[in-house]
Amino acid sequence: MTTEPLIALQHVTRRYDSGPPALDDVSLTVRTGEAVAILGPSGSGKSTLLNLVAGLDKPTEGTVTVGGTRVDTLSEAASARYRRARVGLVFQFFNLLDDLTVFDNVVLPAQLAGNARGETTRRATELLTALGIDRHARAYPGRLSGGERQRVAVARSLMNRPALLLADEPTGALDTASGAEVRRLLTGLHADGQTIVLVTHDRTLAAECATRTIEVVDGRIATDTAVSAATR
Amino acid sequence: MSALSRVVRSGVQRRWVQTVVITLATAAAVTAGLLGAGLLVASNAPFDHAFAAQHGAHLTVLTDPAKATTAQLTATSDTDGIAEAAGPFGVGQVMMFPPMPTPPGAPPATDRIPEDARGPVIRVAARTGPGTGVDRITLLEGRWASKPGEIVLGSGSRFRAPVGTTLTMGPAGARTDVTIVGFARSVSDTADAWTTPAGLTALKPPSLGYQMLYRLDDPGAVTDARDAVTAALPGGAVAATQNWIAVKKEANTRTSLFVPFLLGFGGLSLLLSVLVVGTVVAGAVGSTTRRIGILKGLGFTPAQVVRAYVAQALVPATIGAVLGLVAGNLIAVPLLADAQDLYGTVSLTIAPWVDVVVLTGVLLVVTVTAAAAAGRAGRLKAVDALAVGRTPAARRGQYAARVAARLPLPRPVSMGLARPFSAPARATAMVVAVAFGAASVTLASGLATRSPASRSPPTTPAPTWSSTGSARSPADPPKRAPSTWTRRRSPPCSTPSRVPRTGRASPRPTPSCPASAAAPRWCGTPRTPGGPGTS
Numbered sequence: 001m002t003t004e005p006l007i008a009l010q011h012v013t014r015r016y017d018s019g020p021p022a023l024d025d026v027s028l029t030v031r032t033g034e035a036v037a038i039l040g041p042s043g044s045g046k047s048t049l050l051n052l053v054a055g056l057d058k059p060t061e062g063t064v065t066v067g068g069t070r071v072d073t074l075s076e077a078a079s080a081r082y083r084r085a086r087v088g089l090v091f092q093f094f095n096l097l098d099d100l101t102v103f104d105n106v107v108l109p110a111q112l113a114g115n116a117r118g119e120t121t122r123r124a125t126e127l128l129t130a131l132g133i134d135r136h137a138r139a140y141p142g143r144l145s146g147g148e149r150q151r152v153a154v155a156r157s158l159m160n161r162p163a164l165l166l167a168d169e170p171t172g173a174l175d176t177a178s179g180a181e182v183r184r185l186l187t188g189l190h191a192d193g194q195t196i197v198l199v200t201h202d203r204t205l206a207a208e209c210a211t212r213t214i215e216v217v218d219g220r221i222a223t224d225t226a227v228s229a230a231t232r
Numbered sequence: 233m234s235a236l237s238r239v240v241r242s243g244v245q246r247r248w249v250q251t252v253v254i255t256l257a258t259a260a261a262v263t264a265g266l267l268g269a270g271l272l273v274a275s276n277a278p279f280d281h282a283f284a285a286q287h288g289a290h291l292t293v294l295t296d297p298a299k300a301t302t303a304q305l306t307a308t309s310d311t312d313g314i315a316e317a318a319g320p321f322g323v324g325q326v327m328m329f330p331p332m333p334t335p336p337g338a339p340p341a342t343d344r345i346p347e348d349a350r351g352p353v354i355r356v357a358a359r360t361g362p363g364t365g366v367d368r369i370t371l372l373e374g375r376w377a378s379k380p381g382e383i384v385l386g387s388g389s390r391f392r393a394p395v396g397t398t399l400t401m402g403p404a405g406a407r408t409d410v411t412i413v414g415f416a417r418s419v420s421d422t423a424d425a426w427t428t429p430a431g432l433t434a435l436k437p438p439s440l441g442y443q444m445l446y447r448l449d450d451p452g453a454v455t456d457a458r459d460a461v462t463a464a465l466p467g468g469a470v471a472a473t474q475n476w477i478a479v480k481k482e483a484n485t486r487t488s489l490f491v492p493f494l495l496g497f498g499g500l501s502l503l504l505s506v507l508v509v510g511t512v513v514a515g516a517v518g519s520t521t522r523r524i525g526i527l528k529g530l531g532f533t534p535a536q537v538v539r540a541y542v543a544q545a546l547v548p549a550t551i552g553a554v555l556g557l558v559a560g561n562l563i564a565v566p567l568l569a570d571a572q573d574l575y576g577t578v579s580l581t582i583a584p585w586v587d588v589v590v591l592t593g594v595l596l597v598v599t600v601t602a603a604a605a606a607g608r609a610g611r612l613k614a615v616d617a618l619a620v621g622r623t624p625a626a627r628r629g630q631y632a633a634r635v636a637a638r639l640p641l642p643r644p645v646s647m648g649l650a651r652p653f654s655a656p657a658r659a660t661a662m663v664v665a666v667a668f669g670a671a672s673v674t675l676a677s678g679l680a681t682r683s684p685a686s687r688s689p690p691t692t693p694a695p696t697w698s699s700t701g702s703a704r705s706p707a708d709p710p711k712r713a714p715s716t717w718t719r720r721r722s723p724p725c726s727t728p729s730r731v732p733r734t735g736r737a738s739p740r741p742t743p744s745c746p747a748s749a750a751a752p753r754w755c756g757t758p759r760t761p762g763g764p765g766t767s
Contacts, residue, residue: 056529056615077533084531095526095618097239099246104238111235112531156530 012062022048024219035190037206040216046199055079088157092169096141103137127155147178167198240543255552257508262556270582288420289445292474300469316447318366322358324437329400357423358432366445374414380431384414406436507665513605525617534610541606549598629653
């Protein structure tokens with residue numbers, strides 16, 4: 001494992017209106033090649049933390065740095081470009097565009113980045129084949145099972161070879177078999193060196209995929225534990 | 233294909249209801265805009281164009297043949313301020329009876345019309361041809377009258393019958409049949425019909441005068457020219473005058489009446505288009521919030537998201553605009569033909585620059601409207617958009633929802649009642665769109681039922697004349713003549729009001745007839761027919 005810090009959160013607080021902060025003075029670093037599982041009960045601030053790293057949200061206080069870029073100071077357009085280039089996002093409910101085919105969904109980030117057409121097609125075909133969904137390339141997402149849709153979402157998130165893969169409850173909407181598929185997929189990606197931060201309730205997922213688990217309770221980091229290879 | 237193009241294409245294809253609505257709204261806006269603008273352009277100075285083309289008369293003078301000789305009249309062409317003159321032409325007021333159906337074996341119409349019957353009175357001028365100098369009459373159909381018993385009717389008269397139709401004309405006891413041999417147009421409005429000098433004599437008009445037509449050095453100096461001509465003739469010789477400004481004013485009154493309506497319809501259609509497109513795009517943004525979040529999550533910038541939604545509106549809008557362009561140009565042809573019929577100088581097609589301006593204008597309006605509505609998509613925070621459906625959001629209209637819930641209505645109905653309050657801008661736009669739509673329909677229906685052209689054809693085949701004792705006074709409402717009466721037109725000049733006329737209750741006063749507010753345009757003294765008449 002390398003020691004290069006990819007993500008650095010320093011004294012990050014995020015408040016929504018009145019009430020207690022969703023995140024309260026959180027500091028955290030994630031190194032390149034790590035697979036970090038963020039665990040915690042509902043409303044503990046896990047997804048907020050993920051959104052801040054993805055540049056989808058901004059902290060009320062503190063700094064968020066990803067790959068040397070201060071994400072918390074980026075404009076909306078710059079945040080979009082940052083996500084486009086450096087981050088792959090996988091959501092609980094897949095968030096595929098239902099009016100595009102599987103193939104078109106997968107190639108969209110590459111087209112947005114302005115990649116060459118041939119390279120884009122090659123990469124998409126490679127991903128679809130690797131994830132076992134190449135036969136659905138021309139189908140619309142609505143015709144796929146949950147596990148297949150999540151694999152499409154993962155393929156899309158990897159299209160631009162992002163430095164960071166962020167997954168928010170990737171198995172949360174899946175049945176047991178589909179959840180196991182996705183767990184294997186993420187484990188394989190991490191084995192290939194992909195840095196992953198995933199938010200989950202699924203302790204099995206965390207145990208299988210993560211090299212480190214962070215438990216968030218009431219907006220604060222309660223535990224930060226390295227998971228040994230033997231345990232996994 | 234770029235990511236933006238792919239997203240736009242899929243949005244257009246899969247959201248086909250939105251696509252169809254925007255296409256139709258834009259097509260309607262372009263069609264209405266083209267008709268409005270095209271007709272406005274067509275109504276822009278058509279009189280001036282026609283007047284120039286016909287070398288119209290700036291000043292028309294009717295004289296008493298008993299007080300001025302033809303030589304004296306001809307000599308007025310040398311008067312100061314007169315550039316060119318034509319005449320003198322004999323002019324008479326002649327009563328006319330529309331053709332009556334003549335069953336086999338029935339006596340001629342002249343014998344069946346009661347002696348005391350009255351028909352419309354028209355101005356008949358004696359000219360041997362349409363002329364080459366002042367007031368070059370345009371022969372629209374048929375040929376010029378070449379002998380007594382033939383007449384050329386003015387196209388602006390309310391009387392329409394095919395060339396070859398026989399009419400009965402003349403006073404009681406001296407009626408004669410005349411055949412329509414042609415239709416012509418005089419923008420200077422110097423007469424309602426033309427015949428040969430001998431033909432006019434044969435019609436035995438109860439009043440006769442000589443008409444002189446003048447072109448002026450300074451078209452604005454009609455008063456000076458009139459005074460000069462009057463001074464050049466013996467005292468009392470000038471019975472009446474008519475100047476081109478008054479004629480133009482009257483002609484433009486007919487078209488200017490429609491200008492506000494055209495502007496109104498054009499404006500309403502454009503406003504409706506804005507409201508419809510705005511509502512549809514705002515609805516599309518509102519119903520695809522999650523999609524917007526996904527796009528932003530994938531790396532679409534706010535500007536790209538706005539562009540995607542604007543393009544989703546512009547693609548069908550462009551198709552609709554082209555359809556509207558074709559429809560507008562096709563529909564304009566018959567409408568412009570009416571204007572052409574009035575003046576003869578109006579193009580039957582919409583000017584290309586109008587096409588370009590309307591097309592560009594409507595697409596610009598659609599773009600701005602769609603951009604304003606899609607602006608919300610750009611401003612929407614990705615994290616909020618992605619959270620749609622997962623977390624409750626504070627919405628407007630919660631108070632309305634609570635109130636509606638207490639109403640003694642089925643719950644689905646009360647929920648629907650509260651819904652507009654959660655999106656008040658969109659609901660307001662919808663209300664305004666419906667209100668303007670209703671206003672347009674009401675306006676159009678009102679115009680359609682009130683416009684002379686839309687009135688029903690005559691319900692009885694009775695001719696317009698009537699017997700003594702039941703003869704209508706000029707103030708009586710006019711009855712419709714048989715299908716021959718097709719257009720409202722200024723009334724023919726008539727001798728004093730004993731002669732009833734159809735179609736107009738009271739003629740307008742003119743500056744040259746100050747003695748009687750309700751006097752006919754020509755204030756001639758009845759004279760024995762006869763006199764010159766060459767063109």
